[in-house]
Amino acid sequence: MANGGPVEHGFPHLETVRAAVTALYRRLSYDTVHRFAVSVAPADVAFCDSDDLYLGAQRVARELVRHYRLPDARMIVGFREMRHAANVELAAGPEYFVELNERFRAHRRDIGAALAHEIMHVFLHRLGLSFPGTRENEILTDTATTYLGAGWLLLDAYREDAVSSQKLGYLTPEEFGYVLAKRALVFGEDPSTWFTSAQAYTAYVRGRERARLDERQPPLSAAGWSGRRRYARDRRHAQDHRPLAVVADAPYDFVPDAGGPLRVAFSCPTCLQRIRVPVRGRVRARCGLCRTVLECDT
Numbered sequence: 001m002a003n004g005g006p007v008e009h010g011f012p013h014l015e016t017v018r019a020a021v022t023a024l025y026r027r028l029s030y031d032t033v034h035r036f037a038v039s040v041a042p043a044d045v046a047f048c049d050s051d052d053l054y055l056g057a058q059r060v061a062r063e064l065v066r067h068y069r070l071p072d073a074r075m076i077v078g079f080r081e082m083r084h085a086a087n088v089e090l091a092a093g094p095e096y097f098v099e100l101n102e103r104f105r106a107h108r109r110d111i112g113a114a115l116a117h118e119i120m121h122v123f124l125h126r127l128g129l130s131f132p133g134t135r136e137n138e139i140l141t142d143t144a145t146t147y148l149g150a151g152w153l154l155l156d157a158y159r160e161d162a163v164s165s166q167k168l169g170y171l172t173p174e175e176f177g178y179v180l181a182k183r184a185l186v187f188g189e190d191p192s193t194w195f196t197s198a199q200a201y202t203a204y205v206r207g208r209e210r211a212r213l214d215e216r217q218p219p220l221s222a223a224g225w226s227g228r229r230r231y232a233r234d235r236r237h238a239q240d241h242r243p244l245a246v247v248a249d250a251p252y253d254f255v256p257d258a259g260g261p262l263r264v265a266f267s268c269p270t271c272l273q274r275i276r277v278p279v280r281g282r283v284r285a286r287c288g289l290c291r292t293v294l295e296c297d298t
């Protein structure tokens, strides 16, 4: 887990974040994702400076192991001086050694956030799910932590004031907000009351705006007027020109169907996998991966 440096903002990793959500649904299935309908409760991972450091860290780790449904896994938490914020040894188990940076001794309230990320590494390791490259794999880990209900802790560990800033994880605060909002839309959750950090809440609101924008892209019926107008123009162009040219900067592509009608491909706003539907006016499609019903005007 990374540590330090200036805090990056915006959505620079959005493509990998979206691929991570799709990969989670593919690897876990709809049913397993829906077993994580309830997030980690703030009271269950609370850690105050008067709690015993080792007993408290073990208690929070046990709570996260329970949340991730890793029944036989045992986390052994230690502290040492290191460059990174935290690290976990991915061995065969059932015991896993998690090392936290010394500075958490004095910042106990963020221990839950660090453990949420490190124990997710164990979860993904056992699942055999990884992305190539360290950076991509860390983005997958943060995204999975958040989508499965523990990542709000990572976002809440983001704090900034006139003299200092702190952020954990590889996603920007806004990207954490984006994944958190995607999750909230699926499970009807409202994470906004859990934040202790005002900056984290602001980032959540920005991420939520971005997440809602995914639901208003053509060919979805909820798309706005200007998006629909552009879509109609691109569709006309696609119908007149074959083979098809790629539509630049659009959230959709037109694809020919062998001998059949034109089809449009776009991302499911929930699981973000590519979906194809025929171009023939109003179409109701159901995403095969996350089962979301999509009202489209193609």
Ligand SMILES: [Zn+2]
Binding pocket: 001, 002, 117, 118, 121, 138, 141
């Ligand atoms: Zn990591």
Ligand SMILES: [Zn+2]
Binding pocket: 268, 269, 270, 271, 272, 273, 287, 288, 289, 290, 291, 292
């Ligand atoms: Zn879907």
